[in-house]
Amino acid sequence: MLTTIEKLIFILLVAFFVGFLALRGFWGIYKIVRQGRPAPALKNIPQRMLAAVVQVGLQQTIFRSRPWLSVFHAFIFFGFSYYFLVNVTDLLEGFAPGFELVYGGRALAAAPTGLVNLFNLVADILSVLTLLGMIVFLVRRFISRDQRLRFNEGVLLNPRVQAGGVARDSLIVGGFILLHVGSRFLGQALRLAEHGAPDPFMPFASLTANLFGGLSPAALDAGIHTTWWLAIGLIVLFFPYFVVSKHIHLMVAPINLGLAKQNPRGQLDDASPPGSDIQPGAANLLDLAWPRLLDAYACIMCNRCNDVCPAHSLGSVLSPAAVEVNKRYLINQNFAALAGGSAPPLSLIEHVISPQAVWSCTTCYACVRVCPVGNEPMADIVDIRRSLLIQGDGLDSGVQTALESLSKNGNWFGQGKRARPKWSKALDIEIKDAGKEAVDYLWFVGDTASFDSRVTPLTQAFARILHHAGVDFGILGQAESNAGNDVRRMGEEGLFEQLMENNLKAFSASTFERIVTTDPHSLNTLRNEYRWNGNRRQVIHYSSLLLQLFESGRLQVTQPLSAYVATYHDPCYLGRYNGEYQAVRKLLQHLGVALHEMPRNCENSFCCGGGGHIWMGETPPGERPAENRIREAVTTLTAHAGEGKQENWLFVVSCPKDLIMFSDAVKTTANDGAIQVIDLIQLVEQATGLDKA
Amino acid sequence: MNIVVALKQIPSMADELPLNAQGSNLDFDEVDFVLNEFDEHALEQAVLVKEKSGGAVTALGVDLIEALDDVLYTALAKGADKAIKIVGDFEPGADSHTQAAWLAAVIRDLSPDLVLTGVQAANDLDGQIGPMLAAHLDLPYVGVVTGLEVAQGVAKVHKEFAGGVVADIEVDLPCVAGIQAAAKPPRYAPISKIRQIAKTAQIAEAEAAAAGPDAGVTLRRMAKPVATGRADMLAGDAKQVAAKIIDILTERGLL
Numbered sequence: 014m015l016t017t018i019e020k021l022i023f024i025l026l027v028a029f030f031v032g033f034l035a036l037r038g039f040w041g042i043y044k045i046v047r048q049g050r051p052a053p054a055l056k057n058i059p060q061r062m063l064a065a066v067v068q069v070g071l072q073q074t075i076f077r078s079r080p081w082l083s084v085f086h087a088f089i090f091f092g093f094s095y096y097f098l099v100n101v102t103d104l105l106e107g108f109a110p111g112f113e114l115v116y117g118g119r120a121l122a123a124a125p126t127g128l129v130n131l132f133n134l135v136a137d138i139l140s141v142l143t144l145l146g147m148i149v150f151l152v153r154r155f156i157s158r159d160q161r162l163r164f165n166e167g168v169l170l171n172p173r174v175q176a177g178g179v180a181r182d183s184l185i186v187g188g189f190i191l192l193h194v195g196s197r198f199l200g201q202a203l204r205l206a207e208h209g210a211p212d213p214f215m216p217f218a219s220l221t222a223n224l225f226g227g228l229s230p231a232a233l234d235a236g237i238h239t240t241w242w243l244a245i246g247l248i249v250l251f252f253p254y255f256v257v258s259k260h261i262h263l264m265v266a267p268i269n270l271g272l273a274k275q276n277p278r279g280q281l282d283d284a285s286p287p288g289s290d291i292q293p294g295a296a297n298l299l300d301l302a303w304p305r306l307l308d309a310y311a312c313i314m315c316n317r318c319n320d321v322c323p324a325h326s327l328g329s330v331l332s333p334a335a336v337e338v339n340k341r342y343l344i345n346q347n348f349a350a351l352a353g354g355s356a357p358p359l360s361l362i363e364h365v366i367s368p369q370a371v372w373s374c375t376t377c378y379a380c381v382r383v384c385p386v387g388n389e390p391m392a393d394i395v396d397i398r399r400s401l402l403i404q405g406d407g408l409d410s411g412v413q414t415a416l417e418s419l420s421k422n423g424n425w426f427g428q429g430k431r432a433r434p435k436w437s438k439a440l441d442i443e444i445k446d447a448g449k450e451a452v453d454y455l456w457f458v459g460d461t462a463s464f465d466s467r468v469t470p471l472t473q474a475f476a477r478i479l480h481h482a483g484v485d486f487g488i489l490g491q492a493e494s495n496a497g498n499d500v501r502r503m504g505e506e507g508l509f510e511q512l513m514e515n516n517l518k519a520f521s522a523s524t525f526e527r528i529v530t531t532d533p534h535s536l537n538t539l540r541n542e543y544r545w546n547g548n549r550r551q552v553i554h555y556s557s558l559l560l561q562l563f564e565s566g567r568l569q570v571t572q573p574l575s576a577y578v579a580t581y582h583d584p585c586y587l588g589r590y591n592g593e594y595q596a597v598r599k600l601l602q603h604l605g606v607a608l609h610e611m612p613r614n615c616e617n618s619f620c621c622g623g624g625g626h627i628w629m630g631e632t633p634p635g636e637r638p639a640e641n642r643i644r645e646a647v648t649t650l651t652a653h654a655g656e657g658k659q660e661n662w663l664f665v666v667s668c669p670k671d672l673i674m675f676s677d678a679v680k681t682t683a684n685d686g687a688i689q690v691i692d693l694i695q696l697v698e699q700a701t702g703l704d705k706a
Numbered sequence: 707m708n709i710v711v712a713l714k715q716i717p718s719m720a721d722e723l724p725l726n727a728q729g730s731n732l733d734f735d736e737v738d739f740v741l742n743e744f745d746e747h748a749l750e751q752a753v754l755v756k757e758k759s760g761g762a763v764t765a766l767g768v769d770l771i772e773a774l775d776d777v778l779y780t781a782l783a784k785g786a787d788k789a790i791k792i793v794g795d796f797e798p799g800a801d802s803h804t805q806a807a808w809l810a811a812v813i814r815d816l817s818p819d820l821v822l823t824g825v826q827a828a829n830d831l832d833g834q835i836g837p838m839l840a841a842h843l844d845l846p847y848v849g850v851v852t853g854l855e856v857a858q859g860v861a862k863v864h865k866e867f868a869g870g871v872v873a874d875i876e877v878d879l880p881c882v883a884g885i886q887a888a889a890k891p892p893r894y895a896p897i898s899k900i901r902q903i904a905k906t907a908q909i910a911e912a913e914a915a916a917a918g919p920d921a922g923v924t925l926r927r928m929a930k931p932v933a934t935g936r937a938d939m940l941a942g943d944a945k946q947v948a949a950k951i952i953d954i955l956t957e958r959g960l961l
């Protein structure tokens with residue numbers, strides 16, 4: 014037990030450091046986050062919070078990547094969580110006369126011995142695991158120097174981050190954990206040494222106690238007091254630092270996960286709060302929606318998002334992690350002014366992310382998907398684009414040309430509206446105009462499939478397949494406009510609205526039951542973002558329709574494709590955004606194609622680098638995402654080289670843009686003849702014999 | 707300073723151009739109209755001058771097909787201060803002389819310091835609107851301009867000639883300039899801004915004056931180019947292609 018003077022000091026410290034400094038800090042955070050713009054309303058918050066606690070409890074989000082490091086994180090996490098309880102008993106040890114838990118709590122009358130033993134055992138083991146986990150983390154950062162904790166050259170970083178702020182913070186936090194847990198552990202060992210006997214339920218502490226065998230009772234007592242202060246007193250002193258450190262993630266991450274976006278992944282938040290006439294997008298820190306400000310506090314600066322980012326992982330100046338880290342440091346630097354509501358506008362382009370980085374994002378959602386604390390750096394990026402677009406600042410000329418064509422012609426190919434259905438004129442079958450006759454399926458063709466001469470043969474083939482299977486389908490012809498998915502993600506909200514209104518007008522002038530499209534980008538926005546106003550239609554991807562046609566026997570496999578050795582690339586907007594992974598895989602199985610997964614598959618698929626990003630006139634030098642992906646595919650199939658001749662190696666795609674991106678990448682990586690990019694449509698044509706018909 | 711930009715809509719070249727039944731002109735019901743690309747540069751140059759030297763920009767045009775509003779809203783979104791459309795009972799194919807007469811009648815009342823327009827337009831390629839405006843308004847004209855600045859009552863006009871020769875010409879204001887290219891590429895007008903402006907902005911209307919003399923040119927017949935002969939593509943590797951070339955040359959007695 015502590016001396017009276019120690020108790021007094023402790024209480025005063027708690028009152029000042031926790032009761033005043035730390036609480037003032039938390040209150041400031043609350044006030045800052047509240048100044049963010051409104052975000053879409055959240056429902057069922059208590060249930061969501063509970064679910065988040067379970068998610069965190071099971072460490073689900075963190076095991077999305079880096080499995081080994083996640084195990085060590087789990088050690089620290091479980092240790093720390095358990096320490097909430099442990100610290101309560103430590104307080105009692107300090108303040109209640111004669112209170113101690115060693116030897117099953119035998120010093121206490123009526124202590125439940127079994128329970129206390131269990132408690133001691135778990136505490137003993139977790140203390141050691143926490144220390145182990147923390148040491149591994151520190152070694153990885155400071156000794157083996159994991160490159161993933163670094164940022165690419167040219168990434169805009171807050172000067173304090175540039176000067177090693179994150180490493181310093183990590184060292185302080187790591188040191189705190191080692192000191193806190195280590196001291197508590199040693200304190201228990203000293204108690205055992207004082208009693209002179211091991212406790213079978215505290216194996217590690219008992220082992221350590223042997224080290225103190227020779228110490229005098231006075232020395233042991235002094236040791237117990239010192240370790241108590243290093244364990245418990247330290248927390249109190251650490252509290253105010255906790256508010257500014259990355260360690261606050263342990264508190265904010267569960268809250269952030271509980272308050273996470275509830276609308277579909279594929280639905281961006283509005284550019285400005287509905288019904289307001291605030292400038293769209295975000296130019297300054299406080300133009301961001303409040304969840305984006307909370308993100309900065311949840312971020313543990315692990316750079317997992319950088320690992321999966323097609324831009325950062327290939328050397329670009331875009332780092333989704335830096336977006337969060339910079340926001341956090343910017344807030345820290347202006348904390349008092351921000352909390353007091355008197356901060357000057359803090360430009361995001363100046364402090365958080367460079368314009369070049371803003372335009373490098375392919376909006377692939379990989380960073381959001383992988384983030385263990387539920388951050389959405391991509392949402393910041395889109396909001397910043399929206400603001401840059403309105404200001405008209407530094408728009409890439411290629412993007413401008415595409416947007417101008419989209420607003421004039423409804424497509425980004427610079428071709429007239431009337432040219433959209435031109436591909437259908439060369440067909441020997443008549444395609445219905447859904448504006449003139451009722452159809453079951455409205456086929457939303459999309460720009461690439463309508464205009465790109467490398468894709469239109471497949472568009473025609475798909476028409477023949479549907480015709481052959483007796484599907485009742487039609488198109489909108491020249492009434493169709495680009496769906497607007499990529500336009501919206503480039504930040505041109507007004508143009509997106511215009512395109513959506515054009516299409517909705519065309520839809521309401523047509524009669525159909527559901528929509529099918531070969532384009533995952535169109536699918537995403539039609540399904541998740543269009544304002545259907547009670548007239549919602551099911552939107553399906555052609556992979557699902559084709560599978561259905563085979564399963565119902567309306568298409569038959571006449572030539573199984575068993576000679577092929579294939580891998581498949583999940584398109585971002587079909588997979589990660591809309592969770593559709595199985596239809597294509599089942600279809601391939603049905604066609605007899607042997608499929609071998611690349612290491613990055615399904616949710617973890619690697620973006621081709623496309624989307625609105627392909628409009629960019631200037632792209633950074635170095636390996637492009639699609640090239641990186643083709644190399645991954647070739648490596649994957651090389652491991653199965655025995656299964657088929659190389660001329661039969663396939664890279665299967667299910668998105669018109671992918672066909673182009675990857676066909677180019679095969680050439681630029683000199684893999685001509687090593688792997689063939691092929692669309693599902695071509696495979697179905699071959700398997701059904703329609704290619705020969 | 708009072709800057710006026712004359713704008714003109716022309717059939718979109720992004721589409722195929724269908725002819726009317728008589729084969730005398732385009733089928734104007736089947737084409738989309740867009741702003742003449744050179745006029746986009748004229749507008750940009752006008753806004754650049756205003757941003758540098760102050761003043762106000764008035765955008766105006768003849769509303770040939772009752773679709774000029776969008777063009778004018780876009781001009782306002784890009785930085786024009788005032789928009790005027792000339793209304794009347796028009797033929798969509800009205801020629802440049804007639805349009806210049808209608809435009810000049812309105813521009814005169816605006817007492818401009820500087821009148822800019824595209825150096826030409828893809829539909830007639832006669833480059834007449836600028837010179838005709840200058841004639842009607844009795845002002846000096848410089849054409850094929852690729853940059854323009856204004857200082858102390860003088861326009862400094864930049865022109866580029868073939869062979870990399872450039873000229874900087876000083877013209878007293880007021881004057882008319884036919885713009886080939888603005889000093890910077892035309893800016894992008896975000897659609898949300900255009901839509902916002904469309905809700906609030908006023909477009910002034912002016913009645914077309916009685917049409918003066920037209921260009922004196924009558925369009926008799928318009929036809930699609932007829933393919934005469936065609937190219938044969940020689941397929942195969944280099945050796946095969948070479949052999950075929952020799953065959954062809956021998957066949958024609960050239961070897």
Ligand code: SF4
Nearest residue numbers: 322374375377378380
């Ligand atoms: S959305 Fe994709 S490209 Fe954009 S920052 Fe995130 S991971 Fe990188």
Ligand code: SF4
Nearest residue numbers: 312313315316318384
């Ligand atoms: S945003 Fe998420 S994934 Fe990225 S560094 Fe922060 S916590 Fe890690």
